[in-house]
Amino acid sequence: MERTIRHLASGAGIEPQSVQSFVTPTGIFISMTTPTGTTTKLQRIVGPASLNLAKVSAINDLSRRFERNACTLSEALHELDRIEQAPLLYGYWVRVIAAFLSSGSFTLFFGGTGWDFLFGGIAGLLAEIVLEWLIRYVPSLLAVLMAALVASFIGAGISGFLHVPMQGSIIIGSVIPLLPGMALTNSIRDLLAGDLLSGVARGAEAFLVTGSIAVAVALALDLSIYFH
Amino acid sequence: MITMTLLSILATISFSILYQVPKKAIIPIGVVGMVAWLSYSISLQFSHNVVLASFIGSLIASLLSEAFARFIHMPVVLFAVPGIVVLLPGLLAYSAMKAFVSHQYMTGISMATQTALVAGALASGIAMSGIVAKAIWRKYRVSTPPVR
Numbered sequence: 001m002e003r004t005i006r007h008l009a010s011g012a013g014i015e016p017q018s019v020q021s022f023v024t025p026t027g028i029f030i031s032m033t034t035p036t037g038t039t040t041k042l043q044r045i046v047g048p049a050s051l052n053l054a055k056v057s058a059i060n061d062l063s064r065r066f067e068r069n070a071c072t073l074s075e076a077l078h079e080l081d082r083i084e085q086a087p088l089l090y091g092y093w094v095r096v097i098a099a100f101l102s103s104g105s106f107t108l109f110f111g112g113t114g115w116d117f118l119f120g121g122i123a124g125l126l127a128e129i130v131l132e133w134l135i136r137y138v139p140s141l142l143a144v145l146m147a148a149l150v151a152s153f154i155g156a157g158i159s160g161f162l163h164v165p166m167q168g169s170i171i172i173g174s175v176i177p178l179l180p181g182m183a184l185t186n187s188i189r190d191l192l193a194g195d196l197l198s199g200v201a202r203g204a205e206a207f208l209v210t211g212s213i214a215v216a217v218a219l220a221l222d223l224s225i226y227f228h
Numbered sequence: 229m230i231t232m233t234l235l236s237i238l239a240t241i242s243f244s245i246l247y248q249v250p251k252k253a254i255i256p257i258g259v260v261g262m263v264a265w266l267s268y269s270i271s272l273q274f275s276h277n278v279v280l281a282s283f284i285g286s287l288i289a290s291l292l293s294e295a296f297a298r299f300i301h302m303p304v305v306l307f308a309v310p311g312i313v314v315l316l317p318g319l320l321a322y323s324a325m326k327a328f329v330s331h332q333y334m335t336g337i338s339m340a341t342q343t344a345l346v347a348g349a350l351a352s353g354i355a356m357s358g359i360v361a362k363a364i365w366r367k368y369r370v371s372t373p374p375v376r
Contacts, residue, residue: 168322
């Protein structure tokens with residue numbers, strides 16, 4: 001993010017030293033010194049953040065093109081609008097099917113056999129549907145908790161009814177897509193790069209999401225033990 | 229082994245679709261996932277140590293991701309995160325949770341510690357590959373004449 005701002009600044013012909021930026025997951029601070037004075041800007045980041053790597057990649061690409069002077073400022077702004085307005089690269093049904101396939105294959109990965117692919121896939125698919133529906137209304141942490149609850153209850157239920165030998169595989173497979181892999185990786189990269197505040201903030205987010213998934217799995221397991 | 233390799237490709241690709249990665253990155257991400265799984269399982273057979281094998285798998289997969297990222301001009305995390313997801317210690321974390329809810333706290337704590345160690349090994353593999361790749365890239369750039 002800070003690198004993107006540096007690319008944009010050097011594309012606009014400003015000395016790298018005179019642009020300072022400080023980016024955290026909840027706000028962006030930019031200060032720019034030009035011969036006419038110093039300008040500062042604070043932009044708060046509000047609203048649910050959705051994970052869209054296609055956008056990240058497109059903006060990264062744009063900032064590098066702007067740095068090489070391959071496009072003008074108005075072109076860049078226009079492009080930015082286009083990126084922001086662009087619909088999701090993969091539609092709802094593609095995402096749901098992807099959730100099915102990934103949960104199914106993770107179920108087999110974690111010791112499932114044959115039919116477990118189908119059950120794990122269905123649990124993961126329903127978790128994805130619940131997640132996408134709830135994230136519009138409630139904080140993302142709660143949406144992940146509910147999705148993990150749905151997935152692990154279905155997983156525990158199916159394994160209990162059908163006496164699946166590896167009860168865990170369906171539950172693990174269906175909650176794996178909910179894990180905050182990106183937040184965790186970015187957190188560690190930020191921490192190692194010396195961006196302590198941003199790293200700790202992202203780490204806290206990843207920790208909370210992981211914790212809520214663990215709570216959901218624990219609840220489902222508790223109930224399944226209770227009913228045995 | 230072959231089934232698991234194919235499964236690792238399928239799992240990685242379908243996981244990356246949930247993250248909305250650009251279309252031309254999908255095949256490289258599948259390759260990264262396959263390499264991660266293969267290097268993990270091969271090193272597990274030699275060392276019998278899950279933490280070490282996870283580190284090696286994550287390191288090799290992220291080095292490959294760094295190469296892809298520079299080749300296709302896309303951020304590294306885009307390849308590294310979906311690629312490494314097959315190495316996540318899901319079974320360990322699950323067993324820890326299961327031990328906790330059935331009041332076997334000592335087993336739970338030991339499992340949870342092992343989970344944390346594996347997760348730390350994966351993360352340090354990603355982090356270390358970034359440093360290594362940066363050093364290699366700088367050396368490579370210095371040794372070649374600048375392209376005009």
